Amino acid sequence: MTQEQTDLTIANPKMSARDVKVFYGPKQAIKGVSIDVDMDHVTAFIGPSGCGKSTFLRTLNRMNDTVASARVEGEITLDGENIYAPTMDVVQLRARVGMVFQKPNPFPKSIYENIAYGPRIHGLAAGKADMDVIVEKSLRRAGLWDEVKDRLNDSGTALSGGQQQRLCIGRAIAVEPEVILMDEPCSALDPIATAKIEELIHELRGRYGIVIVTHNMQQAARVSQRTAFFHLGELVEYGVTSDIFTNPRQERTKDYITGRYG
Amino acid sequence: MTAQRLPTDWKSDAMRKRIARRYGAERRFKLAGLAAVALSAAFLAFLLFTMMGNGLRGFTRTEIALTVDFPASPLLLDPNAITDEALANANLPMVTGEVAKKALGGDADALLSPTAWISIRDAIKADPKILSRTETIRVPASTAIDLAAKSKGSPEAEAEVARLKQQGVLSTGINWNFLTASDGTDPTQVGIWGAFKGSLLTMLVTLLLSFPVGVATALYLEEYAPKAWWTDIIEVSINNLAAVPSIIFGLLGLSIFLNFLHLPRSAALIGGMTLALMTMPVIVIAGRNAIKAVPPSIRDAALGIGASPVQVVFQHVLPLALPGILTGTIIGMARALGETAPLLMIGMRAFIATPPGGITDPATVLPVQIFLWSDEVSKGFVEKTSAAIIVLLVFLLAMNGLAIYLRNKFETRW
Numbered sequence: 062m063t064q065e066q067t068d069l070t071i072a073n074p075k076m077s078a079r080d081v082k083v084f085y086g087p088k089q090a091i092k093g094v095s096i097d098v099d100m101d102h103v104t105a106f107i108g109p110s111g112c113g114k115s116t117f118l119r120t121l122n123r124m125n126d127t128v129a130s131a132r133v134e135g136e137i138t139l140d141g142e143n144i145y146a147p148t149m150d151v152v153q154l155r156a157r158v159g160m161v162f163q164k165p166n167p168f169p170k171s172i173y174e175n176i177a178y179g180p181r182i183h184g185l186a187a188g189k190a191d192m193d194v195i196v197e198k199s200l201r202r203a204g205l206w207d208e209v210k211d212r213l214n215d216s217g218t219a220l221s222g223g224q225q226q227r228l229c230i231g232r233a234i235a236v237e238p239e240v241i242l243m244d245e246p247c248s249a250l251d252p253i254a255t256a257k258i259e260e261l262i263h264e265l266r267g268r269y270g271i272v273i274v275t276h277n278m279q280q281a282a283r284v285s286q287r288t289a290f291f292h293l294g295e296l297v298e299y300g301v302t303s304d305i306f307t308n309p310r311q312e313r314t315k316d317y318i319t320g321r322y323g
Numbered sequence: 324m325t326a327q328r329l330p331t332d333w334k335s336d337a338m339r340k341r342i343a344r345r346y347g348a349e350r351r352f353k354l355a356g357l358a359a360v361a362l363s364a365a366f367l368a369f370l371l372f373t374m375m376g377n378g379l380r381g382f383t384r385t386e387i388a389l390t391v392d393f394p395a396s397p398l399l400l401d402p403n404a405i406t407d408e409a410l411a412n413a414n415l416p417m418v419t420g421e422v423a424k425k426a427l428g429g430d431a432d433a434l435l436s437p438t439a440w441i442s443i444r445d446a447i448k449a450d451p452k453i454l455s456r457t458e459t460i461r462v463p464a465s466t467a468i469d470l471a472a473k474s475k476g477s478p479e480a481e482a483e484v485a486r487l488k489q490q491g492v493l494s495t496g497i498n499w500n501f502l503t504a505s506d507g508t509d510p511t512q513v514g515i516w517g518a519f520k521g522s523l524l525t526m527l528v529t530l531l532l533s534f535p536v537g538v539a540t541a542l543y544l545e546e547y548a549p550k551a552w553w554t555d556i557i558e559v560s561i562n563n564l565a566a567v568p569s570i571i572f573g574l575l576g577l578s579i580f581l582n583f584l585h586l587p588r589s590a591a592l593i594g595g596m597t598l599a600l601m602t603m604p605v606i607v608i609a610g611r612n613a614i615k616a617v618p619p620s621i622r623d624a625a626l627g628i629g630a631s632p633v634q635v636v637f638q639h640v641l642p643l644a645l646p647g648i649l650t651g652t653i654i655g656m657a658r659a660l661g662e663t664a665p666l667l668m669i670g671m672r673a674f675i676a677t678p679p680g681g682i683t684d685p686a687t688v689l690p691v692q693i694f695l696w697s698d699e700v701s702k703g704f705v706e707k708t709s710a711a712i713i714v715l716l717v718f719l720l721a722m723n724g725l726a727i728y729l730r731n732k733f734e735t736r737w
Contacts, residue, residue, distance in 0.1 A: 124626065129550065156629030166620035168639065178638075179628040229624070236628055 073141075075100050075270045076121060076158070076240055081135035083116055083125065090116045093135070094296040096289060098240065103262060103271045105285035105302065107278060109317065112291040114274045118242050121272065122158035123151050139239070156183055159233035163245040165225035167217030167232070172209050175217040175228055176200060179236040195235055203231030204261050223254025230261060240270035248276060259284050278318055282306050290314045374709055374716075381710025384498040384511065385472040386461040387434065387487065391422050391443065393454045402451040410447065415440040419462070427487070434483060436463040436511035438500075461496060466510045466703035473706075501710060505678050506692065510703025513696075515714050517678040521591055521671075521686030522660060522718065528595020528682055529602055529659050534652055536599075537606030538641075541648070544607070545614040546636050565604035572601045573668030581669060589670040589685040597665050602655035609651020613644035646730040653726035657719055663690040689715040 074097035083091035091113045098104050098121075106114040116125065123144060125131040137144050144154055156179070167175050176196045177186070186192040196213070200206040205227045209220070217228050226246055233241055243262075247255040262271060262284045275281050281288050281302065288305040290298045290313075298305060298314045309315040332338065398418045400409060419440040423431035439462035446453060446460045464472065471480035472493060487493045504514025540561075548554045576597030580586045586593050617640050625635045666672070672691050679686035687695070689711060696708040 122627070124623070127622070127626065152629050152631045154629075155627060160623075160627035162620065162623055162627065164620055166618075166624040168621065168624060169643065178625075178630075182628075182630055182634055182638075232624075232628060 074098060075140065077138045078117075078121070079136045079138075081117070081120060081133065081137060083113070083120055084132040084134075085128070086130045090294050091120070092294040094291075096296060096299055098270050098272055100239075100270045101267060102286035103266050103273060103284055104287040104289065105281035106272065106274045106289050106291060107276075107281045107317075108291035108297075110276075113294040114289075114291040115244055117291070118244055118272060118274050119160075121240070121242055122155050122160055124155075124160060126151060156236045157238055158240045158242060159236065159238035161226070161229050161233055161241065161243040161246045164249050165222055165229055167220070167225050167228050169216060169218050171214045172200075172217050172220070172228060173213040175232050176235045179232060183236055185236065199231045199235040200228075202234050202265065203227045204257065204264070205231055221254070223250050223257060226250060226254070226258060227261065230258070230265075234265075234269075238269060240272065241265070243271065243273040245274050245276060247280065255280070278306070290317060292317070374712055377706050378709030378711075378713040380473050381706040381708075381713075382498055382501055383473075383495050384500070385464040385469040386494050386496045387427070387439075387464050387468075388459050388492040388494065389419075389423060389435075389439070389443075389462050390426050390457060390459045392457040394456070396422055398454070400447070400454055402454040405447060405451045410444050415444050419443055427490070427492070434465055434468055434487070436465050436469075437509050438512040439463055461494065463498075463500070463511050464493075466701060469511060470702055501707070505676050506674055506687065506695070507676055510699075510701050510707055513704075513707055515689070515692070515711050517675060518687050518689045518692035518711070519714060519718070520678045521594075521675075522688040522715075524591035524679060524682050524686060525594040525598065525666075525688050526656060526660060528592055529598040530652075530656060532596060532599035533602040533606055533655065537603045537652070537655075538610055538648060540603070540607045541610030541614060542636060542641070545611050546632070546640065561604045561607050565608055567601075568664075569601055569662050570664040570668065572597055573665030575600065576665060576669045587683045587685075589673050589675070589687075590683045591679060591686045591688075592682040593669050594666050594671050594686070594688065595682070597669055598659040598662060601662070601665065602652075602659045605655035605658070606648070606652050609654070610644065610648045613647025613651070614640060616647065617643045642733070646734045649726060649729050649733070653722060657722060660719060660722065661690055661715070663694055666691050667694075689718065 076098040078094055078096045081091055081094045082089060094117055096104075106118060108114045119125045120133050121137060121144075125133065133145060139154070139157065142149065144158075168178065170178070173196055176199050177192050180186045180192065180195050186195055197206060197210075200209065205224060208224060209215075209228075217225065220228060226249075230241075230243075230246075247258050250258065259280065262273065265271060273281075273284060285302045288300065288302040289296055290305065290309075290311075292313055298309060298311045300310070305314065306318055309318060315321075396418055398413060398415075400413050416437075419435070420432055423435055423439070427434055442462040443460055446458065463469075467476055467480040468484060468487070470476040471484045472495070475481075476484070484493065500512065501514050503516050504512060505517025507513040544554065544557065548557075576593060580593050580596055581588060586596075621639050621643065622635055625639045626632075630638070666688060671687050672695060673685055673687065674695075675685050675687050693708055693711045693715065696704045696711060
């Protein structure tokens with residue numbers, strides 16, 4: 062098999078993982094994954110449950126630090142800087158590499174507060190007026206402004222599931238991240254809400270590097286330009302999305318996308 | 324050969340019986356629950372009824388209208404120079420006795436409370452002009468008269484009451500003295516204020532010590548402590564501390580705070596410190612449970628936009644856990660408020676006739692005061708004991724009410 066992945070190697074990738082291994086105690090969850098993430102493309106991680114795609118996603122902004130038994134080997138860089146180096150501040154890293162979770166998890170505070178919280182703790186707003194601007198801009202980018210502009214003081218938890226997830230995206234956008242990681246952002250949403258999120262991902266592409274984990278292969282095909290197929294902790298295949306779905310090079314990829322297992 | 328299974332007959336007798344049994348079980352369970360509730364309600368009603376019956380009398384007192392002819396009395400006071408010193412030197416108790424003998428006849432000393440002169444002093448202080456005329460002043464009656472007038476006293480006292488009633492000088496007034504005075508030797512002069520203030524100060528010390536320490540411990544154990552053998556030992560120790568009999572904490576306070584640190588004896592400070600030892604484990608346990616109940620997704624959300632662990636704890640976890648922590652704190656404080664045994668060990672059972680001025684002054688607390696009065700021989704203390712219990716219960720109810728208010732205020736609706 063001739064693997065021509067040269068076309069995917071970028072000169073200056075936004076994020077780059079080299080031979081990353083993740084262990085939970087003695088159990089190895091990720092077995093040497095190397096991948097580049099750039100700003101111009103949405104990257105999708107697909108694979109069956111338990112294949113390690115979410116685990117790998119969480120190593121990209123060190124959310125795995127909260128799991129006491131987790132251990133990461135290898136190198137992950139953000140703008141050429143190793144994010145696991147002792148000099149890297151994890152709080153700043155997570156502001157630069159934002160995250161949207163599987164289940165919408167707005168804070169039990171007002172819509173305004175949900176957006177304003179991040180900019181406030183990072184000192185991004187100079188005064189109330191500036192904060193208002195940030196909140197409006199973030200909500201507009203999240204495609205939620207028109208729906209909530211008259212009730213910014215309502216609780217964020219009173220919104221519908223799809224609105225809550227867009228609020229969470231807006232919350233991540235508000236701190237001006239460079240990369241946004243999305244961990245199955247639509248798995249708890251209905252098809253209409255899902256369509257809205259996918260539309261939003263299209264609009265955000267280019268401004269932010271986006272990595273999305275999804276169970277849904279059609280979704281990966283719709284929203285991404287690059288797709289990585291994970292299986293049993295290995296990165297089986299990484300390529301241009303249309304190639305992966307129409308012309309997979311690996312037998313396992315082919316089996317998975319044709320529904321043979323997963 | 325396998326037997327052919329017939330389709331289930333949902334209408335068969337066995338089925339019907341099973342259904343009837345199921346309904347019967349449910350009915351019996353409901354009845355048992357109802358009976359339990361009724362029984363506890365009956366006990367509570369009985370308790371409240373007897374307490375109120377006895378205790379409410381403690382808030383009233385029998386008064387005798389004493390007509391004082393000031394110009395004719397042996398009182399030597401200049402109406403234009405009424406000072407506390409002049410009043411103190413005027414020998415009012417003696418004058419009151421003589422005036423009473425003239426006005427009421429009989430053994431006047433046995434009719435009036437030993438504190439009757441205070442009413443006269445206060446009347447003069449309020450309006451010195453009465454010194455030049457005859458004035459009727461209501462003074463508290465003695466314990467014997469008070470008891471005979473309110474319920475049942477000795478035959479002699481009953482006779483005196485009948486005589487006084489005929490003179491039309493007996494009346495019933497609210498015993499403000501009970502709410503403003505402290506412990507005393509005569510039931511007509513005792514009050515609850517000293518013990519109430521002592522309880523207030525003790526609770527304040529307890530709260531200020533146990534709440535921050537308890538919450539900080541709970542936060543550390545839940546959010547920061549590694550899972551290791553020594554955190555397991557701490558956890559087991561705290562759970563055990565919550566179950567230690569309270570008198571042991573009293574002994575601990577005695578040996579450490581008094582004998583080792585030589586802090587002031589009988590003071591609210593020591594009482595508060597001892598009770599804080601007892602309350603803290605309760606707050607830690609309730610706090611840990613409340614913190615555990617905060618959904619992990621909120622932690623993820625905050626961490627995911629770059630909140631530091633301290634920001635996550637203080638801006639997200641703690642506010643969400645606060646209602647639960649407050650509930651635990653109030654349960655602990657309510658228990659501490661009613662606690663008697665450990666305070667006896669550190670000398671808070673002393674006879675203290677002045678309210679404490681601060682946390683280092685000798686003080687007593689409501690439950691100890693109740694315990695002390697219940698031990699008194701004089702019959703007048705019975706109603707005072709019940710009245711003090713009512714004050715304690717009202718204090719408890721107020722505290723619980725505050726807790727419910729705070730919990731609802733901070734509760735987050737999802």
